[in-house]
Amino acid sequence: MVLKALAGVSLDIEPGERLGIIGPVGAGKSSLLGVLAGLILPDEGSVTHGDLRLSARVRPRSGSVGLAFQAPEKCLFGKNVLEDVAFAPRQAGVASEEAHRLAAAALLATGLSPEKFAPRSPFSLSMGEQRRVALAGVLASQPQALLLDEPTAHLDPLTRRDLTGRLLDLNQEQGTTMVIVSHDMDEILRLAERVVVIDGGRVAADGKAAAILTDVALLERHSLEPPGVVKLSLQISQAVGGTTPVALTEADVLATLMAALPPGGAP
Amino acid sequence: MKLAGTVIGQFYPGESLLHRADPRMKILASMAFVTTLFLADGYAALSVLAAGIIAATATARVPITWIYRSLKPVLWLILFTLVFQLFLRGGEELARLGPLPIYRQGLYDSAFLAPRLLMLVLSGALLTFTTPPVLLTDALGSLLAPLNRLKLPAYELSLMVTIALRFIPTLLMELERIILAQRARGADIGRGGLVKKARALMPVLIPLFVLSFRHADELALAMESRCWRGGRGRTLRRKLRLTTADVLFGLLVAALLLFSLGLGIL
Numbered sequence: 001m002v003l004k005a006l007a008g009v010s011l012d013i014e015p016g017e018r019l020g021i022i023g024p025v026g027a028g029k030s031s032l033l034g035v036l037a038g039l040i041l042p043d044e045g046s047v048t049h050g051d052l053r054l055s056a057r058v059r060p061r062s063g064s065v066g067l068a069f070q071a072p073e074k075c076l077f078g079k080n081v082l083e084d085v086a087f088a089p090r091q092a093g094v095a096s097e098e099a100h101r102l103a104a105a106a107l108l109a110t111g112l113s114p115e116k117f118a119p120r121s122p123f124s125l126s127m128g129e130q131r132r133v134a135l136a137g138v139l140a141s142q143p144q145a146l147l148l149d150e151p152t153a154h155l156d157p158l159t160r161r162d163l164t165g166r167l168l169d170l171n172q173e174q175g176t177t178m179v180i181v182s183h184d185m186d187e188i189l190r191l192a193e194r195v196v197v198i199d200g201g202r203v204a205a206d207g208k209a210a211a212i213l214t215d216v217a218l219l220e221r222h223s224l225e226p227p228g229v230v231k232l233s234l235q236i237s238q239a240v241g242g243t244t245p246v247a248l249t250e251a252d253v254l255a256t257l258m259a260a261l262p263p264g265g266a267p
Numbered sequence: 268m269k270l271a272g273t274v275i276g277q278f279y280p281g282e283s284l285l286h287r288a289d290p291r292m293k294i295l296a297s298m299a300f301v302t303t304l305f306l307a308d309g310y311a312a313l314s315v316l317a318a319g320i321i322a323a324t325a326t327a328r329v330p331i332t333w334i335y336r337s338l339k340p341v342l343w344l345i346l347f348t349l350v351f352q353l354f355l356r357g358g359e360e361l362a363r364l365g366p367l368p369i370y371r372q373g374l375y376d377s378a379f380l381a382p383r384l385l386m387l388v389l390s391g392a393l394l395t396f397t398t399p400p401v402l403l404t405d406a407l408g409s410l411l412a413p414l415n416r417l418k419l420p421a422y423e424l425s426l427m428v429t430i431a432l433r434f435i436p437t438l439l440m441e442l443e444r445i446i447l448a449q450r451a452r453g454a455d456i457g458r459g460g461l462v463k464k465a466r467a468l469m470p471v472l473i474p475l476f477v478l479s480f481r482h483a484d485e486l487a488l489a490m491e492s493r494c495w496r497g498g499r500g501r502t503l504r505r506k507l508r509l510t511t512a513d514v515l516f517g518l519l520v521a522a523l524l525l526f527s528l529g530l531g532i533l
Contacts, residue, residue, distance in 0.1 A: 039447050067451040074441075075448040077473035087470065091453035123477065137452060 020192025066143030422498025
């Protein structure tokens with residue numbers, strides 16, 4: 001029996017777009033990222049980067065996509081942080097000095113001070129720092145599109161929030177396209193403007209993040225849960241019996257709650 | 268690249284006669300089989316051994332795809348050796364393939380080598396396919412027990428072997444992921460000259476080693492937290508006990524091997 005990891009997936013991703021990919025475990029999300037990056041060649045169908053149609057002979061242009069797998073810190077190897085981060089530009093033929101400059105800029109973009117971290121061994125860092133170094137290693141080749149597989153999984157909440165903010169900055173300031181795979185719906189809500197639901201190797205839904213992430217029935221059909229804020233705001237509107245609009249941010253939840261309270265504060 | 272999904276050292280759950288046989292008997296039988304494989308001479312002897320291993324394979328009720336996947340890695344080795352044996356052996360020339368001479372001794376040797384290697388791998392694969400890792404450890408420990416008198420840690424040795432087998436697929440899966448991840452960073456793996464190839468392996472080997480050490484640490488901690496204190500004074504919950512069927516199995520294998528050896532001498 002041939003098991004198809006992906007079948008009938010058709011996606012157009014616009015430059016500068018922030019696309020979230022969600023779906024149950026084993027849905028084919030990570031495989032899809034591998035295919036998009038040109039690392040896995042599909043048996044049928046094709047992947048096109050701009051006007052470049054990928055094949056066994058046509059590889060993605062250097063600097064077109066950067067892919068960070070799950071737990072990318074597992075792949076650190078350099079004798080120090082600077083060498084590790086500069087690996088991708090060095091492989092692309094960038095001169096040593098320029099590669100080090102790119103590496104330092106990438107470290108800064110992930111929130112690490114190049115002066116402090118460049119000479120350290122990547123294996124002496126904390127997990128959060130290692131994750132930042134690994135992401136910097138992907139950013140160093142200045143990709144136009146970033147493909148991220150669970151970029152903040154297993155990190156502490158502060159690092160998580162900080163990294164999410166930095167990824168958003170990157171998208172705003174440099175127009176970097178982002179494709180994010182995550183099981184953390186709150187992270188998807190913060191990062192993505194468009195969401196694709198993948199299940200059984202197929203696209204089950206494709207639409208605006210606000211529409212998909214608040215469609216509880218759709219999410220439940222695919223063994224997914226809405227983000228925490230959405231759940232909370234639905235519970236509030238159920239409790240007060242009103243038909244308040246579904247909140248997408250903590251501030252919205254607060255506004256819904258305040259509106260539901262009787263004037264003059266809590267009863 | 269398809270590294271994950273290997274069947275080397277894997278267990279295939281089942282209820283077959285071979286699955287139920289005493290693991291110590293299976294280890295001894297497989298060792299005796301491999302020894303006989305290289306002692307026995309002549310087509311008749313090899314045919315008897317082949318019949319034996321085919322019967323054992325049929326009894327084991329392991330899917331044919333598993334059998335194929337266990338043999339696949341050696342197929343290249345066999346092909347490679349065959350080519351060398353055929354053309355470079357020297358001696359009496361039998362025929363010519365273009366400019367290449369084919370030698371009689373080479374043809375003869377290669378006709379023996381291929382089935383021998385296949386049967387060697389198959390007997391090892393059958394042992395691990397039909398024996399759960401825990402039983403394999405217990406059986407090895409029990410067979411190595413005499414080493415305890417020489418103050419050698421027999422049980423630890425057998426546990427090491429089993430852990431190594433257990434981690435082959437895990438490490439291969441991780442190796443595959445690391446290769447993909449480093450290729451995503453532009454690593455050029457498997458291209459260029461020998462020195463360049465070796466250098467390109469560093470980004471793959473270092474993370475693999477780091478991961479192995481981490482696995483070792485975590486496994487050791489997990490074992491200690493479950494009160495593993497080494498083999499000394501350890502008793503087995505399920506004692507290995509030879510049944511009549513096991514003795515019969517052993518006698519059957521012994522008879523087959525002796526018969527094959529006898530055929531080789533005659």
